[in-house]
Amino acid sequence: MTTDGRRLMDAAEMQAFCLAKPGAWPDNPWDHDHPVIKVGEGAAGKIFAFLGGDGVGIKGGPSREAADEWLDRYPGAxxxxxxxxxxxxxxxxFSGEIPDDELCEAVDESYRLVVSKLPRKHRPAGWDA
Known part of the structure; x- marks a missing residue:
């Protein structure tokens, strides 16, 4: 809970959100407590979210400069x-400083960026819907 009574998103909720995306699947290549979430089949699959107990790793933009907007908006978080x-x-x-809807939007954008770079034959049906 945040100080204003909002419940915080956690890794399990974020995992469910990620796995609801077309073609998304969990993988645990490094034997961590939480999986990475990939899109694309088998060896062609690419990570779009790194789940952790206290947050999520996402592709924040097509370049470091674009991704830095997150750092400017939420220093520390x-x-x-x-x-x-x-x-x-x-x-x-997942501290609550970044609203849950913005976390979800960030994952959506990470998914979009990663899928758009996959060869067409490896993109899941309905990914751009």
Missing amino acids: ATVMAYIGRSGWNNLS
Whole structure:
């Protein structure tokens, strides 16, 4: 709960939100507590969300500059992801500073960015609907 009584999104809710997307599936390539969520079949699948207990990693924009808008809007609650941050990936916290609807919009955009880069034959039906 936040100080104003709002319930906070958690990893399980975010996972359910992610898995409701066309072609989305969980994978655990690094044996973590939470899976990554991919889209695309098998080895062609690409990650669009990194789930964690305290937040979600998303493709924040097509470039680092575009992804930096999250850092400017939510300093502290949005951070650059280690290793892949230079490619526009951010961690967004479940702390309540970023409203749940904006977290969901960020995942939607990450999904869109990742799917749009897949070869057409690997894009799920209904992804752009």
